[in-house]
Amino acid sequence: MNFLKDRKTLAIAAVLAACALPLVITDEYALRVLNVFFIYSVVALSINLIVGFCGQLDMGRAAFMGLGAYWSAILAVRLHFPFFVAFLTAGIFAGLVGAILGFLCRKSSFDYLTLITIGFNVVCQVVFLNWIPVTNGAMGIPKVPTPSLFGFAFDTNLRFYYLALGFLVVCYVLIERITKSKLGRAFEAIRDDSIAASYSGINIQNFKVLNFAIGSVFTGLAGALLVHYTQYASPFNYTLDESVYQLQMAILGGLGSLPGSLLGTLILVVAPEVSRSFYEYRLVFVGFMMVIMMIYWPNGLLGKAGVGERLIGIMRFRKKEPEEAGRWTK
């Protein structure tokens, strides 16, 4: 129980530190990067919930971000709905689409699900680009209003910082609760052995659909929040490349590890901003990184038996407890 307490204190300390961070970082540009990081973290967490915990390799997450973003943008710009209505319904909308897509491929094996999600991503992008009366085509939807709650507008980077941070904390806590509940155990059971899972009384198809829908709610919400922040919905933000990049955030951090998703996102969001020359080569870099990770550390940085655990293992090995070494080096 001591370990748990430590983790809790650690988490609270991290949140408090994040709250105090704008006192140190006052640069508008840096705040902007952090805001984007918070939102993408939620996307990475949702991917982790679907891919890492349930083993459904979804390569089309950007489509769900786009669905949430366009829904919220259209509601706010065209129909003048207040921010929180547009934002919350965007999550529900993305979740519903996720449920329908999940339902349609509930019987597909994991490989086919991957192909279906890739196809779905491409279809969504084509719709965003060509359904001009609704999505305004390649022009996108400009002038999406900034978020405001109860008359308070989050119209500066600093104000938005706290909204995005709050959003991340709420999503993180909810997803962590889910993964530690009966629901999360069922997801993991399906990932590890679906036959044994069904013999434990788990209705595999229903739980796969549920997992897909829950993940899509979070992706949709993140997409909606991002579009209110950038104030512009562009069809070119929700491509397959983008999906792959988001998937890599979750994989780099470690599938099955929620803090890992944050770390992976931090690296992949901040690195391109640190140097523009890196930005141009980011896909090349990320491609190489994936190859190396998959061969040597398929469990990512913070996943089970991932790089992090191995480093800890090596340090422990050097200090004492030599008999522990076997646990870390297969």
Add this chain to the structure above:
Amino acid sequence: MKELVKTEDLSKHFGGVKALESVEISIRESEILGVIGPNGAGKSTLFNVITGFYQPTRGKVFYNGIEVTGHTVDSVVDKGLARTFQNIRLFDQMTVLNNVLVGMHLQIHPGIMETLFRSPMKGQKEIQARDKCMGLLKYFGLEKDANLVAGNLPYGKKRKLEIARALASDPKILLLDEPSAGMNPNETAELMNLIDGINRQGLTVVVIEHNMKLIMGISHRIVVLNFGKKIAEGDPGTIQADASVIEAYLGKEED
């Protein structure tokens, strides 16, 4: 004695292979039923068809007199049936305790509020479930391994964990598919005691086995399958003396 499971004319064909052909068996309450037969006789297929994993080509399966032919595995399991597998199937990346908790899937019903807003450590139902699972692990001598990753357990403990997980669902009938495979004589003897103990607590057990010492030692009744057909049924003494069983295992003596 009450019949918990009954099959009628149960057949399963894979293309031209008749894995099961018109098998009629009954599983009676509180008995230990042994299922034996040479390799490929259809023993595992029988388990798979009874539990709804395969749909039978022909015939019916009844639980407590209610027909369950065509039901999915999870709904058959819900009726009070649990099984283990010939090749161990654990949730390898989950902890030992979580493996058993998954076995309790159908008993834990947290509300959506409890799932999302209360710490799982504080939820009453979760605590009760954990206590029960720890009790089961203790019974199998696995309580010290509760927080280890299941995939890292040694073979014998994996076998035990699989049985513990099956028992976690409070089944009426436990199906064991070659539980002693890969065990040494000591472990097998321990397993026999364990199965006997489980049965004494009122559970019906069906065992597929190749280990004759084990099956003859614990079974109340034995069913013999060969080439998908039931060739004999009776108490261990009768089976050992049955000419067709001896023929199936050893071949026929030529004159």
